[in-house]
Amino acid sequence: MDLDNNVREADRQIWEEEFAAAARRPLPVRLRYAFVRTYKPILDDAPYRSFEHMDDYRHWCETQLPSWLGYGRV
Amino acid sequence: MAAFEYRQAEELRAAFSRWSVRYLFLGKSGAILLGFPDTTQDVDIFPERSSENGRALVEALRALGFQLTEAQAEEIVRGKDFVQLKNGPFDLDLVFAPDGINTFAEAWSRHVEVEGFPVCHPDDIIASKLAANRAKDRETLPRLLAFRDYWARIQR
Numbered sequence: 715m716d717l718d719n720n721v722r723e724a725d726r727q728i729w730e731e732e733f734a735a736a737a738r739r740p741l742p743v744r745l746r747y748a749f750v751r752t753y754k755p756i757l758d759d760a761p762y763r764s765f766e767h768m769d770d771y772r773h774w775c776e777t778q779l780p781s782w783l784g785y786g787r788v
Numbered sequence: 789m790a791a792f793e794y795r796q797a798e799e800l801r802a803a804f805s806r807w808s809v810r811y812l813f814l815g816k817s818g819a820i821l822l823g824f825p826d827t828t829q830d831v832d833i834f835p836e837r838s839s840e841n842g843r844a845l846v847e848a849l850r851a852l853g854f855q856l857t858e859a860q861a862e863e864i865v866r867g868k869d870f871v872q873l874k875n876g877p878f879d880l881d882l883v884f885a886p887d888g889i890n891t892f893a894e895a896w897s898r899h900v901e902v903e904g905f906p907v908c909h910p911d912d913i914i915a916s917k918l919a920a921n922r923a924k925d926r927e928t929l930p931r932l933l934a935f936r937d938y939w940a941r942i943q944r
Contacts (some may be wrong), residue, residue, distance in 0.1 A: 721930050729931055733938040736825035741903055742794035748820040749792040750827045761875035762860055764868045768885055771870040772920070784924030 754783055792831055792878040793818075796852075798832075800810040801904055803851045807844040810836040810929030812899055813907045816928065821902045822910060822913055822933045826928065830879035834908065837867035837884045838915060845882075853877045888912075910936040 736744060757777050765771035775785035799838040804811055813821055815832030835845050842865035844923060849864070850856060854876030856864070866881065871882040872941055883936050889895050898909040908916075 717810045721934065724812045726934055729881070729934045730938055732825050733823065733935055741821070743840050744820065744823065744825070745794045745797060748825075748827055749817075750829060751789065751791040752829065754829070758874060758879075761855075761873075763872040764860070764863045766868055768883075768887055775922075778904055781837050781889065781923075784927070785922055788926055 751759065755780060757785075789874070789877075789879065791829070796878055797905065799852060800848075802902055803848040804845075806851075807848040809844045809848050810841050810892070811845070811906065812892075812895055813905060814883060814913060815881075816894065816913075818907045819910065819913050819932060819935065821907045822900060822935075822939060824932065826931070829837045830881055832883055834883050834889070834895065835867075835881070836896075839865055839867075842867055847875065848874070849880075854880070872940050886916045888915035888917075910939055
């Protein structure tokens with residue numbers, strides 16, 4: 715998979731400016747703006763889940779979660 | 789439940805240190821600690837899988853306020869591949885067998901320390917997202933790859 719080649723140079727420059735700006739912020743500030751909270755249906759509806767194998771978890775995500783959450787494999 | 793805060797990151801670091809838990813931050817939360825400017829909702833931890841580390845992890849999680857039954861604690865001690873906790877002060881995923889990473893020891897050998905937080909190397913974060921191959925990861929990966937290159941440059 716070569717995702718790098720699909721990036722436009724203009725996008726890359728904008729991203730690099732964002733990376734440089736983030737590097738100037740102290741860690742507590744970076745974390746304050748990085749962690750957000752929105753309700754995710756089904757995923758957030760149980761206090762605890764566990765899966766013996768990662769494949770079991772991936773399968774559960776694909777069969778139980780709304781596809782728009784993006785947890786399904788491509 | 790509120791979003792994860794820096795204060796909670798400090799508490800996690802202190803509790804895991806007190807109980808000598810061997811772990812790494814992984815996923816987008818790890819990338820954010822490295823400086824990746826993006827958003828996420830939960831914290832991904834890659835603990836070393838051993839019964840000793842699992843017991844230490846359970847103690848640390850309980851000290852942080854996670855409500856674990858004995859059966860749940862036993863699953864963590866055993867190191868099931870994936871444990872998702874939403875029964876504490878913040879959402880936490882324990883990923884004992886992340887896709888795309890062979891062993892904890894390998895990941896630990898190249899990990900990065902960020903103000904006392906042990907974080908997977910960006911290459912391992914990217915490898916796990918490539919291997920998971922989820923739609924939401926595919927959206928993040930081009931920017932994360934560009935960040936990895938930027939991060940490597942400023943380390944020199």
